[in-house]
Amino acid sequence: VRCRAKAIEERLGSEHVEFLKASSRLANVLTARGDYAEAEPLQLEVLAKHETATLRELHNLTKMLLRAGNLAEAETLCRRGLTECERVLGEMHAETLESVSMLGLVLWQRGKLQEAEVHCRKGLEGRETLLGPMHLDTLGSVNNLAGLLYQQGNLEEAEVLQRRAVAACEAQLGANHPDTLASVNNLAVLLKKQGKLQDAEGLYRRALAGSEAQLGAGHPHTLDSVWNLARLLEAKGDHLAEVEELYLRELKGLEELHGPDHQETQSSRRNLERFRGKHATG
Numbered sequence: 001v002r003c004r005a006k007a008i009e010e011r012l013g014s015e016h017v018e019f020l021k022a023s024s025r026l027a028n029v030l031t032a033r034g035d036y037a038e039a040e041p042l043q044l045e046v047l048a049k050h051e052t053a054t055l056r057e058l059h060n061l062t063k064m065l066l067r068a069g070n071l072a073e074a075e076t077l078c079r080r081g082l083t084e085c086e087r088v089l090g091e092m093h094a095e096t097l098e099s100v101s102m103l104g105l106v107l108w109q110r111g112k113l114q115e116a117e118v119h120c121r122k123g124l125e126g127r128e129t130l131l132g133p134m135h136l137d138t139l140g141s142v143n144n145l146a147g148l149l150y151q152q153g154n155l156e157e158a159e160v161l162q163r164r165a166v167a168a169c170e171a172q173l174g175a176n177h178p179d180t181l182a183s184v185n186n187l188a189v190l191l192k193k194q195g196k197l198q199d200a201e202g203l204y205r206r207a208l209a210g211s212e213a214q215l216g217a218g219h220p221h222t223l224d225s226v227w228n229l230a231r232l233l234e235a236k237g238d239h240l241a242e243v244e245e246l247y248l249r250e251l252k253g254l255e256e257l258h259g260p261d262h263q264e265t266q267s268s269r270r271n272l273e274r275f276r277g278k279h280a281t282g
Helices: 002-012 017-033 036-049 051-068 071-088 094-109 113-131 136-152 155-173 178-193 197-215 220-236 240-258 263-279
Strands: none
Touching (some): 002 017, 017 036, 036 051, 094 136, 136 155, 136 178, 155 178, 178 220, 197 220, 240 263
């Protein structure tokens, strides 16, 4: 992407729309890698020069700021993007609904939960009308609202939405698609919070088995599933030998993934020591 952007700049100049598009693509790649310090000025330059792509670039920059934790800036930019979308495209355009949904997420991250819920619901209702109840963007809005309700403590309403998300993902993507497994895991978290431990255990085991099959035993998502199942079984107070095996498996996986001195590895090691000290299993 760097080579392409440089070649376009040399041929057409730094003000040309094709160079600015290439710069935006480079910023997106850098954002995906977590290189926010380099990505942000690139995206800002595109915004300053490239008026015809303002709405999309506003969305991209907002996502980058959200991932980087610059929440106040993300909110300001997202509100600007939403205003522009509504003015140029109308309230029921897909880009406008993207802005509505994104603002809901930003407000959620900022702790403005009531306003966030308003935007999350508006985004979901709009996408249901425009795209249909089974569209993947609609399912994204379902997941977002369910997560927000969970944080607010509205667990029964959140459960209804999360079960809907699981069923729709199964129908659209298949039972073992990573997005389906993520929805299964989210439902398990919700059920555990409600004290429905037996139901949650079955879902955690399903998420783990699916993640192993699709992503491999050492994938970070698989290791997260290992930890989730271990914590649930420990909370139930049974299968303690299996709990120890799961904690040990997570530790070994993190050692291979990050090395023995990484923060996550050290936390996993302390957790295993805590468990062994509490239950005297070895």
